[in-house]
Amino acid sequence: MSSGPSLIRSVKEIPPIDYYTSGHRTCAGCGAALIYRLVTKAAGPNTILIGPTGCMYVANAHQFLTSPYAVPWYHTQLGAGGAAGIGIAAALRALMVKGKRKPEDINIIVFGGDGGFADIGFSGLSMALTYDYPRLLYLLYDNESYANTGIQASSTTPWGATTTFTPSGKVKRIGNERYKKNMTLLAAAHPKIKYVATATIYPPLDLMNKVIKALNSGGPSFIHVLTPCPKGWFYTPHETYELARLAVETGMWILWEYSEGKFKLNYKPQPRKHVKEYLRRQGRFSHLTDEEIDMIDKMVEEEWKYWLESDKLGKIILPW
Amino acid sequence: MSAVRPVPPITIEKPIAKVWTGARAIAEAVKLADVDVISAYPIRPYTGIMNAIAAMIADGEFQAEIIIADSEHSQFEVVKHAAATGARVFVGSSGVGLMYAYEAMLVTGLGSVPVVGVVGTRALDDPGNFGMEWTDAFTTRYFGWLISWPRDVQEALDMVLVAYRVAEDHRVLQPHFVALDGAAITHVAMPVYPPTKKQVTEFLPPYRPPYRIDPIDGPVTKAQHIAPSLIGPEQRKRIDVAMLKAKEVIIEAWKDYARYVGREYPPFIETKWMDDAEIALLSMGAYMKDIELVASKLREKGLKIGTVRLRYLRPFPAEELVKVLSGVKAVGVIEFGFSFGSPYRTGPLYHEVATALYETDERPKLLDFLFLGGREPKPEHFIKAAEMVNDLAKGKTFEKKAYWLTLRGEDI
Numbered sequence: 067m068s069s070g071p072s073l074i075r076s077v078k079e080i081p082p083i084d085y086y087t088s089g090h091r092t093c094a095g096c097g098a099a100l101i102y103r104l105v106t107k108a109a110g111p112n113t114i115l116i117g118p119t120g121c122m123y124v125a126n127a128h129q130f131l132t133s134p135y136a137v138p139w140y141h142t143q144l145g146a147g148g149a150a151g152i153g154i155a156a157a158l159r160a161l162m163v164k165g166k167r168k169p170e171d172i173n174i175i176v177f178g179g180d181g182g183f184a185d186i187g188f189s190g191l192s193m194a195l196t197y198d199y200p201r202l203l204y205l206l207y208d209n210e211s212y213a214n215t216g217i218q219a220s221s222t223t224p225w226g227a228t229t230t231f232t233p234s235g236k237v238k239r240i241g242n243e244r245y246k247k248n249m250t251l252l253a254a255a256h257p258k259i260k261y262v263a264t265a266t267i268y269p270p271l272d273l274m275n276k277v278i279k280a281l282n283s284g285g286p287s288f289i290h291v292l293t294p295c296p297k298g299w300f301y302t303p304h305e306t307y308e309l310a311r312l313a314v315e316t317g318m319w320i321l322w323e324y325s326e327g328k329f330k331l332n333y334k335p336q337p338r339k340h341v342k343e344y345l346r347r348q349g350r351f352s353h354l355t356d357e358e359i360d361m362i363d364k365m366v367e368e369e370w371k372y373w374l375e376s377d378k379l380g381k382i383i384l385p386w
Numbered sequence: 387m388s389a390v391r392p393v394p395p396i397t398i399e400k401p402i403a404k405v406w407t408g409a410r411a412i413a414e415a416v417k418l419a420d421v422d423v424i425s426a427y428p429i430r431p432y433t434g435i436m437n438a439i440a441a442m443i444a445d446g447e448f449q450a451e452i453i454i455a456d457s458e459h460s461q462f463e464v465v466k467h468a469a470a471t472g473a474r475v476f477v478g479s480s481g482v483g484l485m486y487a488y489e490a491m492l493v494t495g496l497g498s499v500p501v502v503g504v505v506g507t508r509a510l511d512d513p514g515n516f517g518m519e520w521t522d523a524f525t526t527r528y529f530g531w532l533i534s535w536p537r538d539v540q541e542a543l544d545m546v547l548v549a550y551r552v553a554e555d556h557r558v559l560q561p562h563f564v565a566l567d568g569a570a571i572t573h574v575a576m577p578v579y580p581p582t583k584k585q586v587t588e589f590l591p592p593y594r595p596p597y598r599i600d601p602i603d604g605p606v607t608k609a610q611h612i613a614p615s616l617i618g619p620e621q622r623k624r625i626d627v628a629m630l631k632a633k634e635v636i637i638e639a640w641k642d643y644a645r646y647v648g649r650e651y652p653p654f655i656e657t658k659w660m661d662d663a664e665i666a667l668l669s670m671g672a673y674m675k676d677i678e679l680v681a682s683k684l685r686e687k688g689l690k691i692g693t694v695r696l697r698y699l700r701p702f703p704a705e706e707l708v709k710v711l712s713g714v715k716a717v718g719v720i721e722f723g724f725s726f727g728s729p730y731r732t733g734p735l736y737h738e739v740a741t742a743l744y745e746t747d748e749r750p751k752l753l754d755f756l757f758l759g760g761r762e763p764k765p766e767h768f769i770k771a772a773e774m775v776n777d778l779a780k781g782k783t784f785e786k787k788a789y790w791l792t793l794r795g796e797d798i
Contacts, residue, residue, distance in 0.1 A: 140609060149460035156423045156468055164449055189456045
């Protein structure tokens with residue numbers, strides 16, 4: 067793979083410069099803020115950031131006229147992330163082709179939440195993934211709820227989680243009864259898509275290298291990043307990284323990538339930890355019985371057969 | 387009969403008229419303006435414009451990125467972001483499609499991004515209706531977009547070119563759409579004299595926004611979330627002042643357009659027979675032709691009637707309108723928009739006109755004529771309106787302020 071982009075091989079190689087710096091007021095232990103920092107480090111200075119409405123819009127300024135971004139950043143509406151990236155990519159291509167701007171490689175990264183990409187902006191995201199603009203990355207930071215508005219369920223909220231729209235009550239005890247939408251598989255369903263992957267903040271190099279691969283893939287790309295959220299998941303802020311690790315080690319979050327039509331698992335938990343190690347650390351699942359937690363573990367176990375099979379074949383098989 | 391004389395060469399050099407529909411003429415304007423990014427989504431009647439543009443790009447007549455969006459919301463967001471990045475853009479929609487884009491239109495206006503587009507006005511659902519109404523365009527009055535309203539295909543082409551000049555002027559930097567009366571302009575062909583490429587290049591400087599969303603301009607942060615106490619009122623005031631300044635920019639632009647292209651228009655209001663008029667019919671757009679025809683016939687019969695055509699809805703030419711209507715006894719507003727439950731059950735253009743006239747001591751009496759649901763008005767309806775306005779001027783009292791002249795059955 068000598069022709070591929072140069073990846074970061076160790077923590078020591080992570081560029082020291084930050085493009086997401088002070089001036090924001092995210093929660094202590096905010097997973098999305100960590101993602102912003104790692105992703106912008108990986109992308110470098112020639113990058114445009116687009117922020118659809120969500121936590122990473124409202125929490126990244128508001129109280130003072132400050133900006134944490136050391137690269138161009140533009141807010142876009144909650145449902146407009148897909149269109150925003152395409153608009154900028156189209157403008158840059160037109161201006162460069164017509165000689166109105168000097169030709170240059172410029173990264174465009176749209177940081178959408180699960181509301182912004184899996185719900186209201188789903189159609190626009192899908193539209194964007196059918197075009198051929200290079201260096202256009204749609205990054206879904208999935209904290210599994212509308213956290214900024216006070217933890218309301220989205221279509222990526224997992225089964226059994228309590229949110230303010232799906233509270234665990236006396237009659238409806240389970241909380242959220244819908245199953246988490248698999249956005250990465252949906253993104254992979256776009257023919258000729260260059261690069262699709264899942265990630266979380268554990269391991270950080272996996273996330274950063276996937277950003278580098280996505281930006282260099284030659285087309286629009288999508289990375290679905292599981293984002294622990296102390297406010298919405300009800301855990302103490304210092305456990306953010308730990309929860310990302312447990313999500314991966316319990317097999318509840320599968321690290322994979324799909325590049326040029328080839329599927330690959332990036333991590334196989336051996337042995338896989340029981341999901342209770344991940345779920346019992348979070349207040350949003352505290353109402354679930356041991357039997358219900360076991361049921362989730364069985365579902366994960368069942369799914370993993372298909373993920374391993376997909377890995378063996380290098381092709382995607384629907385895991386249900 | 388005089389003998390046939392040889393044609394002097396100068397005649398041959400005169401501009402040649404092209405017989406174009408509104409759709410084709412607008413597409414030619416987009417090409418002449420060297421637009422960089424276009425975003426399309428189909429809805430009648432504006433779609434023909436995008437069809438024409440797509441055909442030109444496919445044939446290599448001009449170079450631009452054309453994005454087929456998944457919705458009008460995406461469509462307007464695509465061009466907003468492209469314009470913020472430094473590209474000249476074009477967009478458009480009609481009817482409920484436009485309404486689907488409202489959020490995107492709003493942030494384009496409040497974010498001061500000089501997008502230019504067209505609205506092919508159309509009756510709103512439900513029920514679905516291909517007829518013409520104005521409510522789709524009128525409801526965007528609050529969004530910080532400039533809105534102009536041509537009477538025919540020629541003026542539509544000219545207005546699109548002037549819209550780029552005005553919107554991109556640093557005193558304005560606000561989006562601008564040209565409202566085309568659906569079908570009556572979009573689908574009607576007439577002889578059009580397009581300006582030459584050279585004329586347009588002289589008239590319309592390249593688009594240079596002050597700060598682009600592009601690393602070339604450094605780390606610009608745009609539309610950051612704010613606490614209301616920080617710059618809330620000041621940010622809104624910028625747009626208010628931009629609309630104020632737009633009036634001088636519009637006057638300059640049309641003066642320059644006449645200079646470079648050779649076609650003159652009054653910037654804000656076109657009048658006929660208003661010098662000695664006692665009554666007037668006021669409207670906008672394509673039906674002015676019929677209204678003027680009716681007025682000219684009534685003039686022959688001795689009625690002292692004039693006509694007033696607004697060319698801009700935003701910024702609204704209030705002072706100019708007061709001047710034009712000074713001394714007039716009664717005015718009939720001819721309009722195609724609705725605002726159900728509004729004061730005296732009148733329409734939105736009436737509200738604009740009444741607000742403008744309220745500031746004068748001797749304001750004319752007003753009647754509103756609502757042509758809704760897309761049913762086409764005929765000259766007889768405008769004759770009826772003129773007669774009612776004449777009665778109003780002579781002191782007759784009317785029970786209502788708004789009349790639906792094309793309505794079948796009782797106008798309660």
